[in-house]
Amino acid sequence: MRDSPVAGPGRRLLVTGGAGFIGSCFVREILGRRDGTRVTVLDKLTYAGNRANLAAIETDPEQASRFRFVHGDIAAPDVVGPLVAEADAVVNFAAETHVDRSILEPEAFLATGVVGVHVLLEACRAEAADGGLRPAPRLVQVSTDEVYGSVANGHARETDPLAPRSPYSAAKAAGDLLVGSYFATFGLDVVITRGSNTYGPFQHPEKLIPLFLTNALDDQPLPLYGDGLQRRDWLYVADHALAVEHVLIHGAAGEIYNIPGDTERTNREVVGLLLEELGKPWSLVRQVEDRPGHDWRYAMDGARLQALGWRNRTDFREGLASTVAWFRDNEPWWRACKSGDWTAYYDRQYGSRLANGLLVAELAAGDDVSSR
Numbered sequence: 080m081r082d083s084p085v086a087g088p089g090r091r092l093l094v095t096g097g098a099g100f101i102g103s104c105f106v107r108e109i110l111g112r113r114d115g116t117r118v119t120v121l122d123k124l125t126y127a128g129n130r131a132n133l134a135a136i137e138t139d140p141e142q143a144s145r146f147r148f149v150h151g152d153i154a155a156p157d158v159v160g161p162l163v164a165e166a167d168a169v170v171n172f173a174a175e176t177h178v179d180r181s182i183l184e185p186e187a188f189l190a191t192g193v194v195g196v197h198v199l200l201e202a203c204r205a206e207a208a209d210g211g212l213r214p215a216p217r218l219v220q221v222s223t224d225e226v227y228g229s230v231a232n233g234h235a236r237e238t239d240p241l242a243p244r245s246p247y248s249a250a251k252a253a254g255d256l257l258v259g260s261y262f263a264t265f266g267l268d269v270v271i272t273r274g275s276n277t278y279g280p281f282q283h284p285e286k287l288i289p290l291f292l293t294n295a296l297d298d299q300p301l302p303l304y305g306d307g308l309q310r311r312d313w314l315y316v317a318d319h320a321l322a323v324e325h326v327l328i329h330g331a332a333g334e335i336y337n338i339p340g341d342t343e344r345t346n347r348e349v350v351g352l353l354l355e356e357l358g359k360p361w362s363l364v365r366q367v368e369d370r371p372g373h374d375w376r377y378a379m380d381g382a383r384l385q386a387l388g389w390r391n392r393t394d395f396r397e398g399l400a401s402t403v404a405w406f407r408d409n410e411p412w413w414r415a416c417k418s419g420d421w422t423a424y425y426d427r428q429y430g431s432r433l434a435n436g437l438l439v440a441e442l443a444a445g446d447d448v449s450s451r
């Protein structure tokens with residue numbers, strides 16, 4: 080474990096992107112422990128950022144006393160500099176995160192994923208150069224399995240070459256490379272995590288599971304891309320968030336840690352399980368035009384994180400059941416996400432796809448939901 084106060088009571092964390100899906104889970108988990116940790120969230124509140132995700136903290140006087148929210152952009156040095164200066168560690172969740180949106184409008188992905196990460200690194204470098212008594216903050220860059228590209232066979236290791244294929248994953252890969260370069264060149268205390276497909280409460284309903292879940296609750300069609308046999312590895316959000324904290328505390332400087340979910344499924348399998356959990360029929364599913372450049376499979380090796388002592392806790396069926404229960408119980412939350420600009424986005428993304436969509440036969444032979 081490091082000597083600097085990334086683990087002990089009284090540590091001060093700067094959590095960027097902390098009003099989003101995984102970042103807010105990280106903040107709720109850590110502040111909910113009531114161990115004295117102080118958290119500042121810096122968030123731009125894009126369409127994906129939501130103060131409501133932090134409401135449980137802001138309405139609890141003890142947690143609220145250790146919490147501060149700053150509305151701002153990680154690409155703004157004047158905002159970032161003073162916040163980094165007072166932090167023991169920076170955990171960067173901030174990013175544009177939806178692959179489909181990166182195909183429609185890539186610019187914001189580069190602004191946050193590349194320029195924003197660079198601004199965070201420069202702020203950490205300024206602290207390291209300061210030569211004060213306090214060590215410069217550790218930076219955890221929260222990255223993704225998508226940087227490895229589509230993995231035909233086996234499982235990607237941290238040492239594998241990067242092969243991103245969407246503007247989203249290319250921006251994330253560029254961020255990772257910048258972070259690595261600041262370790263090699265300036266000796267900054269940085270670590271990178273690469274998580275797999277994450278699901279759970281508070282996920283914006285643009286992503287597969289919450290989109291299909293909320294559409295199905297409204298008996299609306301479920302737009303399955305292509306043949307639906309693409310494979311993803313599903314990770315429950317609290318496991319992802321706590322694995323990031325584990326790496327913050329125990330990870331070696333300059334290292335990368337994969338966070339697999341150990342739950343590889345085809346999209347058809349996921350949709351089948353979700354509909355079963357909801358008690359909704361497969362006839363809602365439409366086969367629609369595929370995502371351009373759609374990665375067929377993601378899969379990562381988790382040995383390095385396991386060696387650090389980490390184990391995921393949530394089984395996929397249990398995680399899916401609690402996700403469905405949460406969305407059933409929190410309808411105003413997801414209806415608000417699906418209002419305003421949502422209609423124009425949905426129309427642009429799915430309008431012509433759904434107009435030409437086909438009914439899909441239920442699970443193909445050999446596509447066994449009980450496998451793995």
Ligand code: NAD
Nearest residue numbers: 096098099100101123124125127128152153173174274277
């Ligand atoms: P999200 O889209 O739910 O939240 C992203 C948050 O970042 C939002 O609150 C948004 O307002 C904020 N943000 C965006 N640009 C910003 C900027 N310039 N400055 C400050 N804040 C900004 O994302 P998520 O799903 O919680 O993902 C969090 C991180 O985890 C991302 O870096 C993503 O690449 C990574 N990741 C996500 C998954 C997944 O399946 N969701 C898997 C692996 C890795």
Ligand code: DAU
Nearest residue numbers: 176177178223224225275276285286287302303304309346
């Ligand atoms: O793997 C980690 C990544 O997982 C994260 O880095 C990204 O931020 C996160 O968005 C997610 O990316 P994916 O593209 O894998 O997730 P998404 O939920 O968009 O899609 C999951 C799969 O479902 C993918 O094969 C595309 C398919 N899909 C998705 C949508 C939204 C559909 O078939 N129909 C849809 O409408």
